[in-house]
Amino acid sequence: MLDNLHHNYFWFIKSLETYALGIYFIILHSSGTFTPPGNVLEYxxxxxxxxLLGCVATIAMVYTLWNVKYMFYKPLMTGSLAFVWLIFLVAFATSDYVVGRLSFQTMYAFFVVFSIVGQIVVKRG
Structure with a gap:
């Protein structure tokens, strides 16, 4: 398992970041609502x-720890991670556009999406 973790360290970090995004929304939702009203982040x-974030993070964590080579598991894992982070990047960017400022969350989501797509393009195997 440690060899798999060493080999798939990038995906391990992305799964932890996805878990952290879910925790971020749990904490933020319990402390208040998003402004302005009707923001896509409220949904x-x-x-x-x-x-969904927890499921996608778990799929990535399973791939990381056991290096699953069954059928299309890696494309499913990378595609679901990219999709989830892209959805939240668009939501953060839309929220920032309405508010009129650039937030840390938008920049961070951009770099996560950029790194996932970069990893997919650079390492095709």
């Missing part, structure tokens, strides 16, 4: 989307 912090 993405609901339990179904947080559950």
């Amino acid at each position: 993405l912090d609901d339990p179904p989307f947080i559950f």
Whole structure:
């Protein structure tokens, strides 16, 4: 398992970041609501989307620790991670556009999406 973790360290970090995004929304939702009202982030912090984040992070964690080579597991894992982070990048960017400022969350989501896509393009195997 340590060899798999060493080999798939990048995906381990991305799965932890995805878990952290879910925890971020759990904490932020319990401390208040997003401004302005009607923001798309008010819908993405609901339990179904947080559950989706947990599922995607778990899929990545399983790949990381056991290096699953069954059928299309890696494309499923990378695609789901990229999709989830891209959705939240667009939501953060939309929220920032409405508010009129650039937030740390948007920049961080951009760099996560950029690193996932870069890893997919550079390491095709």
